[in-house]
Amino acid sequence: xxxxxxxxxxxxxxxxxxxxxxxxxxxxxxxxxxxxxxxxxxxxxxxxxxxxxxxxxxxxxxxxxxxxxxxxxxxxxxxxxxxxxxxxxxxxxxxxxxxxxxxxxxxxxxxxxxxxxxxxxxxxxxxxxxxxxxxxxxxxxxxxxxxxxxxxxxxxxxxxxxxxxxxxxxxxxxxxxxxxxxxxxxxxxxxxxxxxxxxxxxxxxxxxxxxxxxxxxxxxxxxxxxxxxxxxxxxxxxxxxxxxxxxxxxxxxxxxxxxxxxxxxxxxxxxxxxxxxxxxxxxxxxxxxxxxxxxxxxxxxxxxxxxxxxxxxxxxxxxxxxxxxxxxxxxxxxxxxxxxxxxxxxxxxxxxxxxxxxxxxxxxxxxxxxxxxxxxxxxxxxxxxxxxxxxxxxxxxxxxxxxxxxxxxxxxxxxxxxxxxxxxxxxxxxxxxxxxxxxxxxxxxxxxxxxxxxxxxxxxxxxxxxxxxxxxxxxxxxxxxxxxxxxxxxxxxxxxxxxxxxxxxxxxxxxxxxxxxxxxxxxxxxxxxxxxxxxxxxxxxxxxxxxxxxxxxxxxxxxxxxxxxxxxxxxxxxxxxxxxxxxxxxxxxxxxxxxxxxxxxxxxxxxxxxxxxxxxxxxxxxxxxxxxxxxxxxxxxxxx
Numbered sequence: 001x002x003x004x005x006x007x008x009x010x011x012x013x014x015x016x017x018x019x020x021x022x023x024x025x026x027x028x029x030x031x032x033x034x035x036x037x038x039x040x041x042x043x044x045x046x047x048x049x050x051x052x053x054x055x056x057x058x059x060x061x062x063x064x065x066x067x068x069x070x071x072x073x074x075x076x077x078x079x080x081x082x083x084x085x086x087x088x089x090x091x092x093x094x095x096x097x098x099x100x101x102x103x104x105x106x107x108x109x110x111x112x113x114x115x116x117x118x119x120x121x122x123x124x125x126x127x128x129x130x131x132x133x134x135x136x137x138x139x140x141x142x143x144x145x146x147x148x149x150x151x152x153x154x155x156x157x158x159x160x161x162x163x164x165x166x167x168x169x170x171x172x173x174x175x176x177x178x179x180x181x182x183x184x185x186x187x188x189x190x191x192x193x194x195x196x197x198x199x200x201x202x203x204x205x206x207x208x209x210x211x212x213x214x215x216x217x218x219x220x221x222x223x224x225x226x227x228x229x230x231x232x233x234x235x236x237x238x239x240x241x242x243x244x245x246x247x248x249x250x251x252x253x254x255x256x257x258x259x260x261x262x263x264x265x266x267x268x269x270x271x272x273x274x275x276x277x278x279x280x281x282x283x284x285x286x287x288x289x290x291x292x293x294x295x296x297x298x299x300x301x302x303x304x305x306x307x308x309x310x311x312x313x314x315x316x317x318x319x320x321x322x323x324x325x326x327x328x329x330x331x332x333x334x335x336x337x338x339x340x341x342x343x344x345x346x347x348x349x350x351x352x353x354x355x356x357x358x359x360x361x362x363x364x365x366x367x368x369x370x371x372x373x374x375x376x377x378x379x380x381x382x383x384x385x386x387x388x389x390x391x392x393x394x395x396x397x398x399x400x401x402x403x404x405x406x407x408x409x410x411x412x413x414x415x416x417x418x419x420x421x422x423x424x425x426x427x428x429x430x431x432x433x434x435x436x437x438x439x440x441x442x443x444x445x446x447x448x449x450x451x452x453x454x455x456x457x458x459x460x461x462x463x464x465x466x467x468x469x470x471x472x473x474x475x476x477x478x479x480x481x482x483x484x485x486x487x488x489x490x491x492x493x494x495x496x497x498x499x500x501x502x503x504x505x506x507x508x509x510x511x512x513x514x515x516x517x518x519x520x521x522x523x524x525x526x527x528x529x530x531x532x533x534x535x536x537x538x539x540x541x542x543x544x545x546x547x548x549x550x551x552x553x554x555x556x557x558x559x560x561x562x563x564x565x566x567x568x569x570x571x572x573x574x575x576x577x578x579x580x581x582x583x584x585x586x587x588x589x590x591x592x593x594x595x596x597x598x599x600x601x602x603x604x605x606x607x608x609x610x611x612x613x614x615x616x617x618x619x620x621x622x623x624x625x626x627x628x629x630x631x632x633x634x635x636x637x638x639x640x
Contacts, residue, residue, distance in 0.1 A: 017383055017386065017387055017390075019383075020379050020380055020382070020383035021380070021533070021534060023376075023379050024376035024377075024379050024380050024533045024534070025376075025533075025534075027372045027373065027375050027376035027379065028372070028373060028376050028527075028530050028533075030372055031368075031369045031370070031371075031372035031373045031376075031523075031526075032369070032527070034366075034368060034369040034372065035366065035369040035523070036282070038285065038353065038355075038361050038365065038366055039278050039281035039282045039285060039355050040278065043361065043365060044281075044355055044359050044360065044361045044365075045359070045360060045361070045362070046358055046359055047248065047251075047252045047255070047357075047358050047359065047360055048252065049249055049252045049253060049256065049348075050248075050249055050347035050348040051249045051341070051345060051347050051348065053340045053341055053342055054249060054253050054337045054338075054340060054341065055337060055340055056252075056253040056256040056257050056260075056261075056333070056334075056337050057256055057257045057260050057261035057333060057337075059333060059336045059337075061329040061332045061333050061336075062332075063162070063165060063325065063328040063329045063332045064325055064329070067161060067165055067325070067328065068324075068325055070161050070164065071157055071158065071161040071324055071325075071328070072228075074096070074156075074157040074160045074161055075153055075154055075157035075226060075228065076226060077092070077096065077157070077160075078151075078153050078156050078157050078160075078226075079153055079225075079226035081093070082151055086120070086121055086182075087121075089144075090106055090121045090123055093123045093156075093160075093180055094106060094123050094125075096160055097123065097125040097160065097163055097178065098125070100125075100160075100163050100164040100167050101167050102125035102126060102127055102163060102167065102178070103125060103126045103128075103209055104123070104124070104125045105123075105124060105125075105207065105208045105209050106121055106122065106123050106124075107121065107122040107124070107190065107191060107194060107204075107205045107206075107207060108120075108121050108204075108205045109121075109122070109182075109186065109187070109190035109191075109203065109204045109205065110203045110204075111186055111190075111203060111597075111600060111601050112203075112600070113593075113596050113597045113599075113600045113601065114457075114458070114459060114460040114463060114592075114593050114596045114597070115458070115459030115460050115461065116460060116593075118186050118597070118601075120181075120182025120183060120186065120187055121182055122179060122180065122181045122182055122187050122190065122191050123179075123180045124177060124178060124179040124180070124191065124207075125163060125177070125178045126175055126176075126177050126178075126209055126210075126211050127163065127166055127167055127172070127175060127176040127177075127178070128175055128211075129172035129173055129174050129175050129176070130170040130171075130172060131170070131171070131172060131173040132172060132173050132174050132175050132212075133212075134175055134211055134212050135212035135213065136174045136175065136211075136212045136213055136214075136215050137174055137175040137176065137177050137211035137212050137213070137214055137215065138174055138175070138176050138177070138214070138215055138216050138217070138218075138335060138338050138339070139176075139177045139178075139179055139214060139216070139217035139218070139304070139309075139311075140159055140162060140163075140176065140177070140178050140179070140217075140218055140219075140220070140331070140335070141159075141179045141180075141181060141188060141217060141218065141219040141220070141300045141301070142155045142156045142158065142159035142160075142178075142179070142180050142181075142219070142220050143155070143156075143180075143181045143182075143183055143184040143187060143188070143219065143221070143300045144156060144180060144181065144182055144183060144187075145182075145183050145184060146184050146221045146223050146315075147184045147185075147221075147298070147299060148223075150223040151223065152220075152221060152222065152223050153222075153223060153224055153225055153226060154222040154223070154224040154228060154229075154324055155220040155221055155222040155223065156180055157324075158220055158222060158324055158327065158328055158331070159178055159180060159220060160178075160180075161328065162178070162328060162331060162332070163178045165328075165332075166335070171336075171339070172339055173339055174212075174215065174338070174339055174341075175211040175212060176335065177211060177214075179191060181300060184219075184221075184297075184299060184300045185297050185300075185302075185303070185597070185601065185602070186597075186601050187300075188219075188300045188301075188302075188303040188304070189297075189303040189601050189602055190204045191207070191303075192214075192303045192304055192307060192309070193303075194206050194207045195207055195210060195214070196307055213344075214304065214307070214309040215309070215310075215338060215341060215344060215345075216250060216309065216310050216311065216338045216341075216345070217301055217304045217309055217310070217311035217312075218301075218311070218312065218313075218314065218331060218334055218335070219299055219300040219301045219311065219312070219313040219314065220313075220314055220327070220331065221237075221299065221300075221313055221314065221315040221316070222314075222315075222316045222324070222327060223316075224316070224324075228323070228324065229319075230319065230320055230321055230322060230323050231316035231317060231318055231319070231320055231322050231323075231327075232265070232317065232318025232319055232320030232321075232322065233264065233265045233266065233267050233272070233316075233317050233318050233320070234254075234258050234264050234265070234266050234267070234314055234315070234316065234317075234327075234330070235266075235267050235268065235270070235314075235315040235316070235317045236251065236254060236255070236266055236267070236268050236312055236313070236314065236315075236357070237268075237298050237299040237301065237312065237313040237315055238251055238268070238298075238301070238312045238313075238354075239288070239291045239292055239298040239299075239302065240297075240298075240301070240302045240304075240305030240306065240311075241295060241296070241297050241302050241303070241305065241306055241598070241602045241603065241604055242295040242306070242517075242518060242603075242604060242605060242606070243292035243293065243295055243517070243518035243519070243520055243521060244305045244306060245292075245305070245350060245351065245352065246301075246305055246310035246311055246312055246345075246350075247310045247345035247346070247348050247349070247350055248348040248349040248350070248352055248360065249310075249345050249347065249348040250310045250311075250312060250345060251312060251354075252348070253334065253337050253338075254266070254312060254314070254330075254334055255357045255358065257330055257333045257334055257337070258330050259357070261330075261333060262322075262326055262329060262330050262333075264322055264326060264330065266357040267317070267357065268284065268288075268354060268356070268357060269284045269287040269288050269291070269354075270287065271283065271284050271287070271356075272317065272318065274356050274357075276356060276359075280356070281355035281356060281359065282355075284354065284355055284356055285353050285354070285355055285361075288353060288354055288520075289353070289519075289520035289523065289524070290520070290524075291520075292518060292519075292520040292521070293518070293520035293521040293523075293524045293525075293606075294606060295518065295521065295598070295604045295605070295606040296594060296595075296598050296602075296604060296606075297598065297602050297604075298313075299313035299315075300313060301313045302602070303602065306603065308344075310345050314327070314330070314331070349362050349363065351363035351519070353366055353519075363519070366519065367515060367516070367519060369523060370511070370515040370519050370522045370523040370526065371512060371515055373511065373522075373523060373526035373527060373530070374507075374508050374511035374512040374515060374522065374526055375508065375512070376508075376526075376530070376533055377504040377505070377507045377508030377511070377526075377529075377532075377533060378504070378505065378508035378509070378512075380504050380533045381500075381501045381502070381504040381505035381508060384497050384498070384500055384501035384504070385498075385501050387497055388430075388432055388494050388497040388498050388501060389430050389432055390430065430494065432494065432498065433492070433494060433495055433498075434498065436489070436491055436495050436499075437491075437495050437498035437499045437501070437502055438502065440491075440499050440620070440623075441499060441502045441503050441506065441616070441620060444503070444616040444619050444620050445506075445612055445616045447616070447619070448611040448612045448615050448616050449611070449612070451470050451474075451611050451615070452607055452608070452611040452612065454466055454470065455467070455470075455592055455595065455596065455607070456595075456596045456599045456600070456607065457596075460589065460593055463589050463592050463593065464588065464589045467574070467588060467589075467592060470574065471572075471574040471575070471578070474572060474573075474574055474615070474619070475569055475572060475574075475575075477619065478565075478619060478622035478623045478625075478626045479565075479626045479629075481623050481626070482623055482626035482627040482629070482630050483626075483630055485627065486627075486630045490627075491627065493537070496537050496624055496627060497537075499620055499623070499624060500535075500536075500537075500620060500621065500624050503532075503616065503617050503620035503621065504532065504533065504617065506613075506616075506617070507529060507532070507613065507614075507617040510609075510613045511525060511526045511613070514609065514613075521606065521609060525609060525610075525613070525614050528571055528576055528614070529571065529614055529617055529618065531567060531568065531571050532568075532571075532617055532618065532621040535564050535567075535568060535621050535624065535625050536624075537624050537625065537627060537628045538556075538557045538560050538561055538628050557628060558629060561625055561626075561628040561629045562629070564625045565622065565625050565626060565629070568618065568621060568622045568625060569622075571618065572618060572622075573610050573611075573614055573615050573618065577591070595607060
């Protein structure tokens with residue numbers, strides 16, 4: 001009983017509400033430190049293949065000898081088609097595949113994004129497995145141009161050569177689809193959408209021939225010129241749209257075959273020289289988080305992953321002694337392993353962070369770091385909710401005798417000869433006025449639809465002007481809003497607290513849910529929005545009667561509010577985007593064009609998080625701080 005009474009007595013202590021900012025700061029600090037220790041051996045693991053049926057590297061490959069001459073011939077054929085019209089190029093590629101005894105078809109597609117029209121044609125062929133019943137298929141992709149816009153000479157030639165080579169073997173228990181897409185992003189997306197009948201018939205042509213359920217896809221990016229080029233390493237690209245990842249078994253299979261069977265070193269996240277140190281592991285992990293947080297397509301494989309088709313891209317890098325035959329045998333061995341599958345890949349991880357080709361961290365280890373970042377907003381919102389219902393600590397002219405009360409939460413008040421039993425002021429609960437805070441926060445989230453629509457639909461020629469105009473508008477909008485409210489309906493101190501309470505509550509809720517879908521995006525947005533936890537409207541101290549003291553408080557309020565306003569301006573989403581593009585040497589217009597293309601083509605929803613989750617929370621916090629500035633001016637005018 002005494003322990004319960006002691007705990008209940010803590011409600012009277014006003015110092016309890018001083019703890020949440022420190023708890024929030026502790027959550028942020030622990031979340032960041034948690035992420036930084038992941039590259040250590042104690043918190044990460046070596047990769048391993050969970051699916052025993054894959055048997056990576058256990059077969060003998062035969063892609064050699066005369067196939068080398070065929071590959072060279074096809075490479076010259078591809079080089080001759082570079083300057084040809086699209087229809088002629090498509091017809092010739094189809095004839096080559098048809099000459100290998102495959103069923104061939106083409107597909108036209110057209111997208112509209114940022115005032116541009118993106119069109120092209122895909123060529124694909126189906127090899128019906130001699131031991132297959134057309135219920136499962138594997139895809140080999142060779143995009144005509146890679147992600148850098150360079151013609152994929154050797155990659156397309158290798159796909160044509162492997163199509164002819166695979167046709168001669170009778171061991172395939174799955175159909176094999178050979179896809180030569182018009183480019184590395186829109187082409188594969190149009191094809192895989194049409195394959196699953198989720199395309200728009202007005203812009204994407206349906207597929208005339210199909211096979212069974214897709215079990216996996218391998219894309220080849222080998223942009224060597226007509227005369228070839230030897231490579232040093234294989235760069236494995238595995239990031240999918242919206243941060244989705246293929247099953248880790250597929251990645252491990254490729255690494256095991258390339259490095260173990262073929263002797264080809266593997267790298268990832270553009271870490272060309274990896275010495276397996278802590279710094280290199282951390283840098284690789286952070287690069288992967290940035291790519292997954294952006295949610296963009298990183299290669300032809302990215303379009304397959306949203307349909308639960310495990311896919312990766314093999315990209316040749318460096319100048320070494322490996323040639324197209326080594327890459328061909330690697331692809332052959334990978335397809336032989338996928339051919340052994342009895343069911344879809346499911347035993348290994350779909351959520352992971354890779355430190356290098358042979359080391360990873362699973363979701364159970366890294367998820368708490370993003371959750372801690374999200375929880376800090378929830379802690380602050382709960383504290384603000386409690387604070388909004390507490391009465392102000394003010395002295396009362398009535399004489400109070402607490403000793404006469406037998407109840408610890410009540411006090412006997414004597415006034416004008418009358419005696420009453422009333423709650424103590426520090427425990428009294430005020431009625432919360434919710435209409436204005438709820439209306440403001442809801443309006444802020446709906447207001448985010450405007451930049452979301454503008455950046456995804458305006459023409460490319462006006463995109464830069466719209467971006468900077470929107471940036472200036474968003475920076476000044478909190479002050480305009482606070483100034484307007486000062487004339488029509490100034491929020492009370494309680495309503496101001498509730499605005500921030502609801503805003504942070506929604507932010508914490510959204511980021512917690514997002515962490516289970518896209519950990520990287522949740523962590524990055526939560527970290528960039530962390531200053532919103534600590535901004536507050538500055539209220540002058542109660543009971544100050546000296547004019548000099550009051551003037552000093554007013555000047556301090558203006559200074560502190562101005563400092564917080566400037567600090568919040570630096571964490572504005574548009575300011576962050578501008579600084580990031582400047583740091584990485586990218587063009588803002590190109591970034592916005594790719595984002596709009598991702599919205600219309602890939603179904604990328606990173607913009608939703610930025611404009612409907614992050615920006616409304618920033619806007620609410622900025623208005624709360626700006627309201628303090630205009631409240632000071634009004635108070636000074638009244639005193640004068």
